[in-house]
Amino acid sequence: MTLKDQLxxxxxxxxxxxxxxxxxxxxxxxxxxKNFEIDNGEADDSAVQKLIKTMLKQQKDALSDFEQAARxxxxxxxxxxIDILQSYLPTELSxxxxxxxxxxxxASTDNKDFGPLMGQIMKQTGGRADGxxxxxxxxxxxx
Numbered sequence: 001m002t003l004k005d006q007l008x009x010x011x012x013x014x015x016x017x018x019x020x021x022x023x024x025x026x027x028x029x030x031x032x033x034k035n036f037e038i039d040n041g042e043a044d045d046s047a048v049q050k051l052i053k054t055m056l057k058q059q060k061d062a063l064s065d066f067e068q069a070a071r072x073x074x075x076x077x078x079x080x081x082i083d084i085l086q087s088y089l090p091t092e093l094s095x096x097x098x099x100x101x102x103x104x105x106x107a108s109t110d111n112k113d114f115g116p117l118m119g120q121i122m123k124q125t126g127g128r129a130d131g132x133x134x135x136x137x138x139x140x141x142x143x
Contacts, residue, residue, distance in 0.1 A: 003048045003088065004033060021077075025084040029055065049089060049127065056085040093129045095137065101125060102134075102141050112142060 001009075007030055014023035032051045037043050043051075059082050066074040093101070105120050106112075121134055 003045045004030075004043070006088070007033070007048075021080050022084055025081055029085075029088070046127075052085055052088050053127070056082065056089070059085060090128050093125055095133070098125070098129055098134060098137050099141070102138055106141060114138065114142065117142075 007026055011023060011026045011030065014020075014026060029048075029052060032055060033043050033048055036047060036051055040047075059078055063075065063078045063082065066078060101124050102121055105117060105124065109117070109120070111117070118134065118138060121138060122129070122131065125134070
């Protein structure tokens with residue numbers, strides 16, 4: 001089952017369960033996918049995941065703003081949205097797994113330039129790691 005099919009099934013399930021939070025988020029994701037397809041053609045699972053990651057980053061940015069403003073109602077709502085978005089993404093690598101990948105990449109190359117190393121590491125993680133976390137761990141390893 002593709003991710004788009006999964007979204008359609010989840011939308012139907014949310015409608016039957018009267019789960020408005022999940023229904024709204026699934027509709028929003030499907031809308032983003034539809035807009036992407038209008039501009040770029042058929043979206044595969046990796047394109048859908050990329051769109052979901054973008055939406056997740058937007059929600060996390062909004063969450064930090066809401067926390068600074070001490071708006072508990074918006075914080076709770078945004079955390080629910082983040083949980084729903086994360087449910088459609090593969091589980092992220094742990095810090096230990098990331099450190100192992102970083103050490104393997106550092107051991108396999110003589111080049112200690114940050115940019116190329118970052119590219120190699122992100123390619124090996126297969127999109128299962130947050131770029132900010134990888135940056136922090138790579139800087140620590142290079143220091």
